[in-house]
Amino acid sequence: MSSTLQIQRIKESKRSLVDFDNLQFGSQFSDHMFVCDYKDGSWQNPSIEPYAPISLDPSAKIFHYGQSIFEGMKAYKDEQKNTLLFRPLDNIKRLNISAKRLVIPEFPEDLFMQGLTELLKIDDQWIPTKEGSSLYIRPFIFATGSGFHASPSTEYKLIIATAPSGAYFAGKVRVLIEEHYARSANGGVGFAKAGGNYAGQFYPTQLAIEKGYNQVIWTDDTSHEYIEEAGAMNIFIRINDTLLTSPTSDRILDGITRKSIIQIAKDAGISVDIRKVTVNEVIAAAKSGELKELFGAGTAAVISPIAAFGYQGTDYDLPDLENSYASLLKKKITDIQTNKSEDPYGWRVLIK
Template structure:
C-alpha cells in the first residue's frame, strides 16, 4: 500500500518518559495517554508546519468556534505489535479518507495525506514502546480536528487544529450487552451528519442511552428517523444480524457510518463462504425471526470492541433472549480479523501497514 509519509515534522521530546509508571495490565480504555502528541494548525488558508511535542493541555480563546458551533471531528484507529516486535496499522487509508469526508461535511479543511500519514507514522514510531505484544493489547489512536478560530458569529471557523493522541488499551469487554430498539429517538437523519464522525453525533446519543441504562439495557439499536422500522446501528457501532446462516447488515448512507471494521468483517465473511446480505433490515423481520427461532446472533462491530455480541433485545416492552450457540459467526469473524491485525495469519487483503 503506497501512502505518502514525506512531510517534515518538528519533534520536541519529553525530558523523561512516564511509561515506567503505567500499569499496563490495569488500564481503563481511553484514560491513559502516551508521552507525545501530534499537532498541526490550519491558518490563513494553509496548513502550518506540523509538530510532535509532549502531551499537555493547551489554551483556547473562550470564543473558539468549537465551543459554540461544534466544528469537531475525529477518528478511531489502532496499532498492533506482532511477536517480532514490529508495529502495524490496520487500513489507515480508510480512516484518513473517512476523516476527510467528515471534514468536508463539517465545512472544515481536509488534511493532506502527507500530514496525516507522516504524523501518524512518526508519532507511533516515537511511541512504539507503548504498543505491547499479546492478543488484545493495542495502542488506540485518536486523530481529531477542532475549530480554534475566535468569534461567536455563526459561520465556519477560518482556523483549525488537527491533532493525534495515543492511548494504550487492552481487550475491550463490556460484559453481557442487552439492547433496546429505538422507537422515538434517532441517531441521525437524512441530509444530516450521521455519516460523519462529528463529535455532536455522539453527545446526542448520551441522553437516550442514559434512559436505556435506567431500564437495564446497555445500548440502543437505532432505527431510521422517518419510520423507526429499519434497523441501523447499535450504540456507536455498526450492527449485524444472523438469521439462520445469513448475515444481514444495513447499507451505509447519510445516516450510517462507513465502519472500517464493518467492511472488513463483510470481506472476511464473503471470503470464507458466509452468505452476507447488505440491505435494510426491518424491526418486524427481527421480531419474527426471534419468535420462530431463526434469529441466531446480533452483534455490534467497531474499532474499540471489534465485535460485541448482543444477548437480547427489547421492542415495545417485550424482551427477546438470543440463543447461546457454539458456531458463533461473531466470534469466528473476530478471531479471523484479530489474526490479520496481529500478523498471526496471512493478510491476503493487503490491509496491514508496517510502521
C-alpha cells in the same frame, strides 16, 4: 510557517505510571501527540510534542458550534514486536469525508501518515503487547478560530493522540432498539464522525442504561421501522445462516470494521446480505428461533456480541452459540490485524 515535522520530546516518560496488565479503554495517554494547525489557508507547523493541555480562546468555535470530527484507529504489536496498522488510509479518507461535511479543511494524506508513523515510533513502548490490548489512536480536528458568529471557523487544529487500551465493552452487551429518539436525520451528518453525533446519543443511551441495557440500536427517525447502527458500532444480524447488515447511507457510518467483516465473511463462504433490515423481521426471527446472532462491529469494540435486545417492553435473548459467526469473524480479523494469519487483502500496514 513550516511544513517540516518538528519533534520535541518529553523530558520524563509517564509510561511507568501505567499498569499495562489492566488497561481500560482510552483513559491513559501516551507521552507524545502529533499536532498541526490550519491558518491563513493551509495546514502548517506539524509537530510531535509532549501530550499536554491545549489553550483556547473562550470564543473558539469548538465550544459553541460543535465543529469537530475524529477518527478511531488501532496499532498492534505482532510477536516480532513489529508495529502494525489496519487500513489506515481508509481512516484518513473518511476523516476527509467528515471534514467536507463539517466545512473543515481536508488534511493531507501523506502528512497524516508521516506524523502518525513518527508518533508511533517515538511512543513505541506505549503499544501494548498483551492479547486483546492495543494502542487506540485518536486523530481529531476541531475549530480554534474565535467569534460568536455562527459560521465556519477559519482556523483549526489536528491532533493525533494515543492511549494504550483494553476492551471497549467488558463481555456481552444488552441493547435496546430505539422507538422514539433518533441519532441522525436524512440529509444530516450521521455518516460523518462529527462530535455532535455522539453527544446527541448520550441521553437516550442513559435512559437505556437505566433500564438495564448497555447501548441503543438506532432506527430511522421517520418510521423507526429500520435497524440502522449502534452509534459506536455498525450492527450485524444473523438470521439462520445469512448475515444481514444495513447499507450505509447519509445516516449510517461507513465503518471500516463493518466493511472488513463483510469481505471476510463472504470469503469464508458466509451468505451476506446488505439490505435494509426491519425491526419487525428481527422480532419475528427471534420468536421463530431463526435469529441466531446479533453483534456490533467497530474499531473500538472490534466485534461485540449482543446477548439480548429489548423492544417495546419485551426482552429477547440471543442463543449462546458454540461456533458463532461473531467469534469466527473476530478471530479472523484480529489475526489479520496482529499478523497471526496471512493478509490476502493488503489491509495490514507495517510501520517502519
